[in-house]
Amino acid sequence: MGGDLLRQLNTDLAALAETARSGLVRVGVRGMLGVGSGIIVHPAGLVLTNAHVVRGEPVRVRLADGREFTARVLGRDPAADLAVLLIGAMDLPALELAAAEPAAGSxxxxxxxxxxxxxxxxxxxxxxxxxxxxxxxxxxxxxxxxxxxxxxxxxxxxxxxxxxxxxxxxxxxxxxxxxxxxxxxxxxxxxxxxxxxxxxx
The missing domain is CATH 2.40.10.10 (Trypsin-like serine proteases)
Known part of the structure; x- marks a missing residue:
């Protein structure tokens, strides 16, 4: 029985990761080493990331399907370490922001x-x-x-x-x-x- 539960948990977690990957993007700044990540938070091209990921321009965003865009930085707050980008794409697979903080043990x-x-x-x-x-x-x-x-x-x-x-x-x-x-x-x-x-x- 324990083995069945572990196998089911493994299957569920793998499926969860695969689904969430659709809203994951790659973020980079041309001319700088290294890349970061971002989250599609609206189908009309809004991407949320860390401010320290976009410390320059131009910012390039690559979607899970391989398409690449130059992003406009709508807002950047180094103190909060957050930034919002806008790319010229529509009907994107956005991830939902939770309504509440996760509980310890989640x-x-x-x-x-x-x-x-x-x-x-x-x-x-x-x-x-x-x-x-x-x-x-x-x-x-x-x-x-x-x-x-x-x-x-x-x-x-x-x-x-x-x-x-x-x-x-x-x-x-x-x-x-x-x-x-x-x-x-x-x-x-x-x-x-x-x-x-x-x-x-």
């Missing part, structure tokens, strides 16, 4: 391109939530994030984004920007861009 999957390995998946468990001295909220997980994971999604068992993979805080502990912080950042940046359009209309 199974999660971190997706990204660590060391250039395309669309790699790492499985772990949420060890807790943390707020640092600057007031930034983090989701802590017992898995290793590597260069190339930054900006990629940390997803829960339902395939919802619960964090944005960012840094290692210890030998075995990775930290992701919380989904609550990501939601607030997206709302602020989109409001800044919608206000001028509304005024012009």
């Amino acid at each position: 199974l999660v999957v971190a997706l990204g391109h660590p060391w250039g390995v395309e669309a790699a998946a790492s499985f772990g468990v949420v060890t807790g939530l943390s707020t640092d001295e600057a007031g930034r909220e983090w989701v802590l997980v017992n898995l290793r994030l590597r260069p190339g994971n930054s900006g990629g999604p940390l997803v829960d068992a339902g395939g919802r984004v619960v964090g944005i993979n960012t840094i290692m805080t210890g030998a075995e502990t990775g930290a992701a920007v919380s989904v609550r912080a990501a939601r607030a950042f997206l709302k602020r940046i989109l409001a800044e861009h919608l206000r001028p359009a509304a005024a012009a209309g």
Whole structure:
């Protein structure tokens, strides 16, 4: 019976990772070494990533289907380590942002391109939530994030984004920007861009 449960868990986690990969993108800056990751958060071409992934221009985004685009940086906040990009594509497979933070003990999957390995998946468990001295909220997980994971999604068992993979805080502990912080950042940046359009209309 135990073997059957493990096999089912393995199948379910593999299927979860495969589904989430559709909303994972590769992000790079022309002329700079290394790449990062990003998350499609709206079918009309909105991509969320870490600010430290896009410290220059032009920014190039490659989709899971191989198409590449030059991205416009709509907003970048180094303090929050978040950035929003816009690419010229429609009907993209967006990932859903979770409505709440994950509970300690929750199974999660971190997706990204660590060391250039395309669309790699790492499985772990949420060890807790943390707020640092600057007031930034983090989701802590017992898995290793590597260069190339930054900006990629940390997803829960339902395939919802619960964090944005960012840094290692210890030998075995990775930290992701919380989904609550990501939601607030997206709302602020989109409001800044919608206000001028509304005024012009």
